[in-house]
Amino acid sequence: MVEAFQQDLTCSICLDLFVEPVVLRCGHWFCRKCITSCWVTQERGASFCPACRAPCPYREFQPNRLLGNLAKRAREIQEAASRDAAKENAKAEEKEPEKAREGGQRRQCCEVHGDDLLLFCTTDETCICSQCVNSALHTGHSFSSLKDGAETYKQKLSKALEPLESRVKELTDCEKGQKEEIRSLKDSAASLRTNIEGKFCELHQALRNRKAAMLTELDNDEKVAHKDMDSHLQQIQESLRAAKEMLHQGKTCMARNNPCSFLVGIRPFLGLLRSQKETTPKGDENHLGVLCCQLSPGKFKGPAQHLAYRPLYPVFAQELESIQLDPKTAHPELIINDNGTSVCRKPRVTHIYYMQNKKEPNSETKDVWTVLGTTGFISGKHYWEIETRTQNQWFIGVSLESARGKKCLEDLKHKIWGVHQKIMKETSPDGPPRCRIGVYLAYEEGQVSFYNASDGSHLRSQRASFKEKVYPFFCHPADDALSPFFRICQK
CATH class of the missing domain: 2.60.120.920 (SPRY domain)
Structure with a gap:
C-alpha cells in the first residue's frame, strides 16, 4: 500500500518522504527545509524550481497539511515494517546455530564419488571414500582409519598448541602484572595527591593565621590612633564651644545701645577674657592644632618576605640532619x-x-x-x-x-x-x-x-x-x- 504512493509522497531533493511539504506556483512539491536550502545555494534574484526550472522571483510557496499528514503516516508504516523485519531476522539468526548443529551431525560424502568418507589418506592428508583408494589420484598412497588419523593429528595439534599455551600464560601473567602496576600507580598518585593537599593545607592555614594576625595588629593600631585623635577632636570641640559662647557674649555687649548698661557690663566681661587668656597655654591662643596619627606602612605594606615569609619561616624551614664525616x-x-x-x-x-x-x-x-x-x-x-x-x-x-x-x-x-x-x-x-x-x-x-x-x-x-x-x-x-x-x- 505504502509503495504504491511512495513516489507521490517523496521529495525530489532529499529523496525521502515529505517533511512539512510545500507547493510552488509551478505545482511541484518539496520539503520546506529542502527548497529553502536549495534557494540559498542559488544566486540571489535568480531563484527557480529545481524540477522544472520555472522562475520563483519572490521565493513563494504554499504549505499543505493534508499531504504532510499522509507522508507522516507513510513514515510510521515504514518504521513498523522495519521493526517487524528486524524481529524476523533475529528469529532467523537464532535458528541458524540449531541448523548448523544439525548439519554437523550429517554424514560427510566424497566430493568426487558421493560415497561416505571412510578412510584417511596420510599422503595427501585428506579424507577419502572406498572408491578413492583404487583411483589414479591416490596410487601408491598410504591410508589409515579416520580414528587413527584423527588421533595422530590431535597429537600434532596438541604439540603445536603448547607454545601458544605458554604464550597465553606468559601474556596472562604480564596482563596481571601490568594491572597491578597500574593499580599501584593510581594508589601512589592518590597518596602523593593527599600528601600535597595536606602540605598546602598547612601552608594555607599558616598564611590565613598570619593574615589574621596582621589584620588584628592593624585594627589595634587603628583603634589606638583613633582614640588619640578622637580625644583631641573632643578637646577642640570643647574649646570651640567655649570660644563661640564668649564671642556671642561679646557681640551681645556690643549690641547694647544704652551706654550706661554697656559700661556696667563691659568691665566684668573684659576681665573674664583676660583670665581665660592667662589660663590658655602659650601657643594655643588661637587654636589647639591638628593631631596627625599615621599608621606605619612598613609593618603592613612592604616586601612579601617581610610580610609573610619570615614570620612563617618555621613552617617552610627543613630541619637539617647533623652530619659528620668519618x-x-x-x-x-x-x-x-x-x-x-x-x-x-x-x-x-x-x-x-x-x-x-x-x-x-x-x-x-x-x-x-x-x-x-x-x-x-x-x-x-x-x-x-x-x-x-x-x-x-x-x-x-x-x-x-x-x-x-x-x-x-x-x-x-x-x-x-x-x-x-x-x-x-x-x-x-x-x-x-x-x-x-x-x-x-x-x-x-x-x-x-x-x-x-x-x-x-x-x-x-x-x-x-x-x-x-x-x-x-x-x-x-x-x-x-x-x-x-x-x-x-x-x-
Whole structure:
C-alpha cells in the first residue's frame, strides 16, 4: 500500500518522504527545509524550481497539511515494517546455530564419488571414500582409519598448541602484572595527591593565621590612633564651644545701645577674657592644632618576605640532619677537618707521589676517593645538604654499610644511590661555581631524592629496598685534576 504512493509522497531533493511539504506556483512539491536550502545555494534574484526550472522571483510557496499528514503516516508504516523485519531476522539468526548443529551431525560424502568418507589418506592428508583408494589420484598412497588419523593429528595439534599455551600464560601473567602496576600507580598518585593537599593545607592555614594576625595588629593600631585623635577632636570641640559662647557674649555687649548698661557690663566681661587668656597655654591662643596619627606602612605594606615569609619561616624551614664525616672511612688521599664537616685533598706533593706509584686502572676498576658519614640510618626520614664545586666530578648520595672500604666503582654497584655533577650542569648550565645539594632519605619507603637546595628544584629520585644501615656517601674520582671539596651545611 505504502509503495504504491511512495513516489507521490517523496521529495525530489532529499529523496525521502515529505517533511512539512510545500507547493510552488509551478505545482511541484518539496520539503520546506529542502527548497529553502536549495534557494540559498542559488544566486540571489535568480531563484527557480529545481524540477522544472520555472522562475520563483519572490521565493513563494504554499504549505499543505493534508499531504504532510499522509507522508507522516507513510513514515510510521515504514518504521513498523522495519521493526517487524528486524524481529524476523533475529528469529532467523537464532535458528541458524540449531541448523548448523544439525548439519554437523550429517554424514560427510566424497566430493568426487558421493560415497561416505571412510578412510584417511596420510599422503595427501585428506579424507577419502572406498572408491578413492583404487583411483589414479591416490596410487601408491598410504591410508589409515579416520580414528587413527584423527588421533595422530590431535597429537600434532596438541604439540603445536603448547607454545601458544605458554604464550597465553606468559601474556596472562604480564596482563596481571601490568594491572597491578597500574593499580599501584593510581594508589601512589592518590597518596602523593593527599600528601600535597595536606602540605598546602598547612601552608594555607599558616598564611590565613598570619593574615589574621596582621589584620588584628592593624585594627589595634587603628583603634589606638583613633582614640588619640578622637580625644583631641573632643578637646577642640570643647574649646570651640567655649570660644563661640564668649564671642556671642561679646557681640551681645556690643549690641547694647544704652551706654550706661554697656559700661556696667563691659568691665566684668573684659576681665573674664583676660583670665581665660592667662589660663590658655602659650601657643594655643588661637587654636589647639591638628593631631596627625599615621599608621606605619612598613609593618603592613612592604616586601612579601617581610610580610609573610619570615614570620612563617618555621613552617617552610627543613630541619637539617647533623652530619659528620668519618675519617676512618676516608680514602688515604682525603683530609677531614677537625669538626668533620668538610673534606679536601692532601698537599700536592703527596698527591703526585700517590698518582705516580699507583697502578694504572682499567675502566671497570676505576679508583675513586670515598668517605662516609659517621651516623647510619635504619629508620625514619632524614634530610641534609652539602656544598661542593660545580666543576668537580663528584658523586653525592647514600650507601649501604656493606659498601664500607670499597675503592672501585665495580665494587660499589647496587650499593650506592646518588647524583653526580652532570645533572647539575644539565639543569643549571650557567649556575654559580659552587652548588648546594639537598639529600632526602625515607628509609621505610625506600626513597632517596636529590634537590638543588639553592632554588628548591628536584634533580633526581631513586627507589630501593633497604635491609641494612644506610650512610651519607661522598665520592670523587682519583683521576680528576681538580681538588675535591665537600662541606656539610649546618643550617
